[in-house]
Amino acid sequence: MPDALIGKTIGGFLIQERLGQGAMATVYKAFESSINRYVAMKIIKLDETQQDEFKQRFAREAEVIAKLEHIHILPIYAYGLDDELAYLAMRWLKGGSLSDLLKHDRIPLERTANIFSQVAQGLAFAHSKGIIHRDLKPSNIMLDDTGNAYLTDFGLAKLTESSGEITRSGTIVGTPAYMSPEQLRGEPLDHRSDIYSLGVILYNMVAGRLPFDTTTSDLVSIIYQHLEKAPTPPSEFNKETPKAVEAVILKALQKDRKDRYDSATDMARALNIAVGLPAGSSTNLKPAKIIDIHGLDEPSLSTISLIRKRRWAFMTGGVGLVALILIIAGVIIQNNNLVATNLNATVTASAGNLSSTLTASAANQSLTATAQTAKQGTILVGKTGEAGDIVPTLDQISTAIKNMGSNGFLAYIACTQDSEFHAGMARELADLAKTYGMPYKLYDSEADSYREISQFDNARAQGAAAMIVCPLDVKLLADGISAANKADVPLVFQATNLKDTHGVMVGGGNYLLGELPGQFAGSIVRDEMHGQAQVIILDYPDMADLVERANGLEDGLKKFAPKATVVGRYTGGTRELGKASVEKLLKDGVKFNFVLSINDAGSFGAIDAMEEAGIDPSTVTIVSIDAEALAQEYIRKGYFIRGSVQSAREELADAMFDAVVDLLSGVDVPESINVPPKTIITKEVLEQRDKLTLTPKP
Structure with missing residues (x-):
């Protein structure tokens, strides 16, 4: 059936194409000729019984919504009334909606957390202005062509309500499958109603379906399930759902609003923590996190090659580990084991703990040395070196692991895990340790210099054979550093310009x-x-x-x-x-x-x-x-x-790891290691990168 609005001009916008139809409004693609741009235009048709009431409220409510200027809220360019129509003109996005994305397949967890975090930022901003969304659902989360998320339709459910009650003419205003119990009961709402809706959306993204059965058309059944029935754990539909992620979802879906997250920001932080990403803007939710490499999967040859390719680039101009070993040692690959004919190099895996242990030795090298008899490398006080000067050999890596002893491990005392940089640094070090079979534990100081004292002491007490430290206040760590020095525990600091630490300092100037x-x-x-x-x-x-x-x-x-x-x-x-x-x-x-x-x-x-x-x-x-x-x-x-x-986060992680390996294997290391910064990122740089990415290769 032809759409009578196509070809008409409303409020200076030429309606060109219908994009979608919802319960309350129709979305069109329209053209604003005065500034030569396309917009998405949401048009609401009013019936005679609601026109007067609606018109009185529309201007007031729409003005408030239009002032929500946030990077993850879809901007409203214009709004108005035209006879029996009300309209909102918004930015037109080409990436579709989250609803479209969900139709294809389950979204990977990290991508889920990324989208969710962006949505939560926009929602938290609206809540800070006293605005409740009331109709959160995947179709109201739009995506641009690079995958960024934008919230839309703020307050639209409220705009179309007649009196704040649930029903009008026997229907629910909003989308019942995503509505909170209190909204379904017609109670006064606060921001925690939106938290419940977020929980439903996150459940859908993770499990690939809604928490309650919506196949029935019985409205009473849908309402009953939201009011009385506990949701099925999402792990029953997606076996790969981590328990920590499931806990975030189920907390948001609590029937009593007091038991949910108090803010969208808190929920997003908890999800990021559960997924293993930076928590974002808070440290008070972050539990003490100790990651032991034992129990992780054995690294493959391709993984070792990939990581070592970056590290050996200092010396070889990009020649990867496999090529280098082939040139030096003459490696034969048999049944996924490396057998080096000249160096007796082997990569062995323990089936008991799934951690890999790399050993490499010359024919005359003794394999019986222990951590107690190993000699630590000397720190060359006052000397400065470059990161490329301390890349260890395979022999050194093997010796370092052996000299750690059977229960030793590398400890990373992190400043925090609540920024991308610091969380990324911990992952870089974990990847390096995993690749070379070095046991590794992460101790999060949570940006608390006094907590860092206990984390430092805990690492030593638990048997750390070497420590990489991001010092929050080195003066407070003085006693712990002194004790580590006396115990001959190598120390590498993610810092420069420290005094009397008897450790290696790695930084970028x-x-x-x-x-x-x-x-x-x-x-x-x-x-x-x-x-x-x-x-x-x-x-x-x-x-x-x-x-x-x-x-x-x-x-x-x-x-x-x-x-x-x-x-x-x-x-x-x-x-x-x-x-x-x-x-x-x-x-x-x-x-x-x-x-x-x-x-x-x-x-x-x-x-x-x-x-x-x-x-x-x-x-x-x-x-x-x-x-x-x-x-x-x-x-x-x-x-x-x-x-x-x-x-230069990757290079910094490499240099710190290399310094630890050198010291553990008895190699002398300069007191300061320089890792220069990279370039400054501007809009022009990013646009140039985009062009290079999009340019077809010949």
């Missing part, structure tokens, strides 16, 4: 790491702001490395924009601290239009504070360090962040 983005910021101030800007710097005064990085930021800024005013330095380093500092500045009426941050985590906290305060993203510019995925997304869209320096 923090002043330079700060100076590069500082100069980029200075060029923006000079070229776009007439050389004038009110700048705040988010630093972390407890760590000398990060203070040096902040110094580089300030000096780089002043080099290109000497008249810029540095309002002050304020504590950042984590999302919570960055948010708290900027919240206080805004509350105190401090004026600023530029933020320099020592890392992306602090920048995200600043953005959280400014979003909640309703700050227009076009009025404040942020330049940062780490170039995390979320930062790159913001950079692409011009949302607060203009540039962020890409940290």
Whole structure:
């Protein structure tokens, strides 16, 4: 049947094509000729009985919804009334909806967590403005052509209600399969009703179906299940569902709203933790996490080749491990075992614990040495070396593992796991340890310098044979460091400029790491702001490395924009601290239009504070360090962040691991190892990368 609206112009938009039909509205593709763009236009047809009431509420409610400016909320360009029609014009996205995505297959867990985190960010922002969605479902989560998620239809269910009751003319306003028990009962709602709906959506993404049977058309049956029946655990439909993920879903689906997550942000953090991703913006949900490599799958030859290819690139210009061994040792591959004819190199796997143990020895090498008799390599105090100078040989790796003893392991004392950089660092080290059969445990300090003391001591007490440490406050660790030195436990620090630690320091030259983005910021101030800007710097005064990085930021800024005013330095380093500092500045009426941050985590906290305060993203510019995925997304869209320096995380992990191996195998190592930073990521850089990716190879 022809659609009478196609070809008509409504509110300056030419209706061209019907995209979809919902219970309350029809979506069209329309063209706005005045600015030459396509939009998605949602049109609601009003019946005579509701026109007067609806028109009175529509302008008020639509105006509030249209002011929801967030990177993960689909923007509304225009709204209005045209005779018996009400319309909302929104950005047109080409990626379809989450509903479309769910029709194909189950979504991988990491992708699920990524989409969910973006949705939760947008929803949490709306909740902070006192707005409840009321009709969350996969079809109201839109995707752009790069896969980013956007919430839409905020308040539409409320707009089409007549009196806040569940039913009108015998039907439910909203989508019963995703509605909370209190919404189905017609009770007053708060933001936790949306949390329940999020739980249903997440269940659908993980299990590939809804938590309750919706095959029946009996409305009473659907309502009854939501009100009274416990959902079937999603693992019964998807056996690969981790128990921790299942627990997140079932908590969100509690009948009593008091038993659900208190916010969408908390739920997203819990999901990220369950999946093994960075928690995001909080440390208080993160449990102590100890990952033992024993019990993980044996690495394949291809895995070893892939990782070693990167590491040996320092020496060979990209020649992978397999080629290198073939050249040096003459390897024969038999039944997935490596048999080296000249070096007696073998890769063996213990069926009992599934961890691989790599051993390599020359013909005259003794295999009976123990950790108690092994000699640790010497730290060359005052000497500086490059990462490429300390790459170990296979013999050294074998000797290092042997010298750890039967119960020894490599401990990584992490600053936190709540940023992409730090969580990624832990994964890099775990991958390296797994590949070479080195037992490994992660100790999360949760950005708490006093907790780090106990984590350090716990690692030593549990038998750590070597330790990599991200120090929050090295002074507080002094006693533990001294005890480790006396016990001849090799220490490698994810830091530079430490004193009297008797350990190897690995870093990228923090002043330079700060100076590069500082100069980029200075060029923006000079070229776009007439050389004038009110700048705040988010630093972390407890760590000398990060203070040096902040110094580089300030000096780089002043080099290109000497008249810029540095309002002050304020504590950042984590999302919570960055948010708290900027919240206080805004509350105190401090004026600023530029933020320099020592890392992306602090920048995200600043953005959280400014979003909640309703700050227009076009009025404040942020330049940062780490170039995390979320930062790159913001950079692409011009949302607060203009540039962020890409940290050399993989190279840093490699260098720290190599230093540990060298020390354990008796090889001397310079006190400082330099790992230079990478480039600064800007919108132009990302667009150029996209072009290169899309260009067909000949």
